[in-house]
Amino acid sequence: MVEERKFNSIIRMDTLLGKTKDELTQLAVGLGLPRFAGKQLAEWIYTKRATAFSQMTNLSATARSLLAGNYAIGRKEPIAEAISADGTKKYLFEVQNEDKKWYIESVYIPDNDRATLCVSTQAGCKMGCRFCMTGTLGFQTQLTATDILNQIFSIPDADKLTNIVFMGEGEPGDNTDNVTAAVNALTSNWGCAWSPRRITISSVGFLPGLKRLIEDTECHIAISLHNPFHQEREALMPVEKIYPLSDVIELLHQYDWQHQRRLSFEYICFEGQNDSLRHANALRRLLSGLSCRVNLIKYHTAPADNIAAEKQVRLKSSSTSQMEWMRDYLSNNGIITTIRRSRGEDILAACGMLVNTYEGKTS
């Protein structure tokens, strides 16, 4: 008995954010509440975005107190923010796994009438891409569906969001249960009723997880490609050793990317490494027959004083003119190609730069 109490004391209270309407109904019934309380809970959590049970005024006082005694909603505000000169904002969240605290980051990117949030799916990352600052952290913990949704719900700009990209810390294909649960809550009618076309999930090609993300969601998919040659890609991205790009492309050919759903390839341009005619031609051959587009991305190196600088492989970004040449060459050869504008580099919020470093708080 004493043992049991001790055990219970370190368990986190179960959270409601991320649960389906059916799960909410089950837990309401488990507390002796009527079944319709599940629907009410879903409305309070996903539509009205309640942050406390006391706000749920159409539930009885007894129901609210029972819920508060047994569950937490799961909403937590960010603990720090940094604002870039270009208007990009980076938020730091604290997450808890069992009895340990971790930090994660999300990036809010306003752009005229669009406002995109780049969310994390893991704290740190297992994939170890050698050019990525997040990769230097190693893997820290999986994020729960609550942790993922909380980034979207709890930033001050939550009401302005038009798009979500799962491109922050972590490989979404390595945390599929929680990513699909979060997407389900965002896109279901009982949840936020967002169109899945407002959501893009990125993957390095972690094959089993990628297959599930394609089949269990209707979101756009982005593949981090970065080099069309097996050995060269493997030197940069260890995932290539286990799940070669050729297998990823073969998998992608099995799905329809022509109707509504978009397939894109992310391609960071490294000077002298992957920006030559040889690479452009190989890329063209690799992607032929796939309805897709390519986004060329400037490489962001870790600042010399950042802890990631020691571990990150030393590469340089291609020049703007070389990226423009590559864009034009691919476009003229039938592959829609754009150069993605870099955002938030001055606050370490750009692609591959998330390492949870803020004054006094480092992962």
Ligand code: SF4
């Ligand atoms: Fe992980 Fe993505 Fe960085 Fe690769 S690029 S280490 S998958 S966060």
